[in-house]
Amino acid sequence: MKRDFLLSTFSSNSILDILIIGGGINGSGIAADASSRGLRTGLFDSFDFGAATSSCSSKLIHGGLRYLEQFEFKLVAHSLKEREILLKKAPHIVSEMRFILPHRPFLRSAWIIRLGLFLYDHLARRTILKPSYKVKLNNEGHFKKNLKTGFEYSDCWVDDARLVLLNAMDAKENGAEVRNYCQIVKAKRFKNMWVVTIKNRLTQEVFERKTKVLINAGGPWAQTIIEDNLNLTSSHQIRLIKGSHIVIPKINNINKAYILQSDDKRIIFAIPYLEKFTMIGTTDIEYDGDPRFVTISDKEKTYLLNIINEHFVKQIELKDIIWSFSGVRPLVNEKQESAQKISRDYILELNLDDSMAPLLSIFGGKITTFRQLSESVVDKISQFFTDIKPCVTKETVLPGGDFAYPVETLIFQIQTKYPWLNESVIERYAHQYGMYTYKLLKNCSKIQDMGIEFFDGLYQIEIDYLISNEFAKTEEDILWRRTKLGLEIPQEKIKSIKDYIELKLMNSPLA
Template identity: 55%
Template sequence: MQREKEDELLDIIIVGGGINGAGIAADASGRGLKVALFEAKDFASATSSASSKLLHGGLRYLEHYDFRLVSEALAEREIILRKAPHIVKGMRFRLPHRPFLRPAWMIRMGLFLYDHLGKRSILGSSHQVDLAVSGLFKKDINIGFEYSDCWVDDARLVILNVIDAKERGAEVHNYCRVVNAEDREGIWHVSIVDETSGRHFIRKSKVLVNATGPWVKQFFDEHLKTTSPRNIRLVKGSHIVVPKIHNEEYAYILQNRDERIVFVIPYLHDFSMIGTTDVSYEGDPREVEVSVDEINYLINVVNDHFVKQINKSDIVWSYSGVRPLCDNGTNSPQTITRDYTLTLQQNMNKAPLLSIFGGKLTTYRRLAESAMLHLASFFPSAGGPWTEYEALPGGDFSCSKEQLCKNIRSDFPWLNISTAKRYIDQYGTLAWKIFKDVHEEEDMGMFFATGVYAREIDYLIEYEFVKKLDDMLWRRTKLGIYLSDDQKLAIASYMKLKI
């Protein structure tokens, strides 16, 4: 942080570097506003990297009559697929029918609405399928229904929005914790601690955005010293990752006897990701973890359906996140709306405060547009909506991913095909930044593991705000699931020399 910037009056300070904060920072910066984004830990280090990795309309939300949310989310799937084709892909989902649960007519009606509520030009429509021929399922499971949604690397969706915001002029800072925010004569004075250096500083802005996710209410209590206008419910969602249960490209959505659903999703080519659970949560969202009961629940649901059985010893990774949902008074975590609510507070000469309650990964872009609509009167010279048709960094494809993979191997023939594919899947056209001034493999620097070179780590530190080992292993990449402890220690030692 340059000290001379501390006296500059910003238009907007955003607190919280999850998907909503990152999306608003990118949108506002693209409209020509002076924006700063502060995240207490790493970008996407909480809820936004602990999702089911889906951009979906929410088929089950139809049961609760959330038609507006479903319609908006269905349309957003294809918009984000076009914006970020490197980290988003269309995926076919199959829902095995179990007659003692939701009746077939209800599923058909739901899928008809799913096909027609939102704009759809890329993703295929739904139809009934014969599951018996696959041999994957137990004998009583023969009929299923197939439909489309999208898979996304959630943490990279966040970081691409952060990069986008920075490229459009925003200041973006992870490991910078807001400790106080005070309205002084209509201007926000925000006190911040840089967790990496210990330095305290103050930034000023016309508008403050509270995008702290699970901490949105706590931010009012502890940093604004006032009462939150809304309550939230914290709902824990947990996932386990096991060696792949089947070799098909399909994801499966399993109906359980308690009417909850569990996804079984192809993950990183070699694994199946299983989740989620919906469990009410109390406590520090940073300390959330998968419980034994949740693990047993997910295993039992899978084993009730598939011929191939799994057990605890198969789990190679697990994770858990806390979703902050608007409290609508219901007792069931499954029936709490996933819709978002924006609350703008601005009285007389007070500085405006916009707070984000709820929301889901799929609708982050529309939420950001809605946030800017709420703030439009304070910035009459700002530009208009722009994010629908602009690619996210690395997503400016002029050809297919397959052709990009061939191009990168043509430029660097010593690169193995799996590494080239990983680079394109994670970075898209940004991958060529890793190869700046690289002519042969030795130019990639220290070799840590197959396809893992120092040059990639240098890129992540310089361009993607990596400061700690977990930032690199679990959010910018998913190499943590593949590397040995010794390899991780070697990377950690290298990073200490570079940061």
């Protein structure tokens, strides 16, 4: 039954229907869903959108093959279904990737793997992704001689940081208030509403927002937000699990990923990354500390390298590591379980009584099922609003994704319109911005119109676009999340980029 104090839509511009704390993949996804259903929505993050866990994933939209061993068939089925939805929603940043699983008989028998892949192929309807099959490995010359056969199947690669950004952009285009670097200082219930105090960490401005429903999508900080910022008691305990990755020069010229079994029966991925590199991960380590400052340990580096070297002829050393990154997965605490056995499913907790405004908190979850989680969250709070529209996120595309042909065709079309622009830059634009590449280049008819070239392929016009349209505030926002140029740009070039951004922000009311 709908409750009287929330029966009408917002009555003034100062009152939001929902305010979301946390701009990771779940928070941005909820903002996109809620705003598309007509709810007046606010999205706030203390740092940049996706700056923590959501940009430190294995960059995969996957069903979770290993979850079948834990009998999480529902989670796998939902994840498999979401793969094809996201392929259609964001074809510029999500793409099919073939995975090779070398068979190691002493770890898992062939029939167990075949059964798992059969379920993987059939637990959800599959119209785009190709099925699995058995392959011979010794013909390639990349694997050690004891690895003769394997299995190949499909999952999807995703630019995780841009997936977060596109959802935040989608919410803003739907009319939401979307602000990064804005910290929730405190929130209190007052006369059937939440009064939320917010501090802009860049300008030090402190302001308030009132909202009918408060959404806690704080990820690793969800429990802290409840206990410290809201002064309430959390009914769920968060268990922090560190996952680390390393990046090395490309291990071979095959554009496929590998799923490798270790002696402890865990699996790691070796995934093609930005054409020149291979990304390897992840680990599962208990973590007790501030999620903002998580880093890889030497033990984790050695662990990942050892698994790679057990499989491939080409041996990798510590000195070959070009870059590493770590993230903290916020999982619902199951004290009896090891880190790798804790469920990756999510829990939604609604906190309310007859006289108080609702609080909905999200615990757990994974990037693959963020859209489904977002739909479930808005469905759960829909009881507090009249005339809320149905969910449309299965059918609608994310910004830049409104093309129904392969991304290679889009690249060709952009090249035809802008023949003076370097082919590698066009290819990067197409995969990052999709159809919004035309928005980025709308005032350009020659290379001089691109402005200053700060680094090979990074022009002034792109930085301006990212500040005006994608909430970029720092050089890190641009070099590591909006683009991935931070992996290659020399340190001495970064200062000029930083100085330009600061000057631009000082003079730009849009920023």
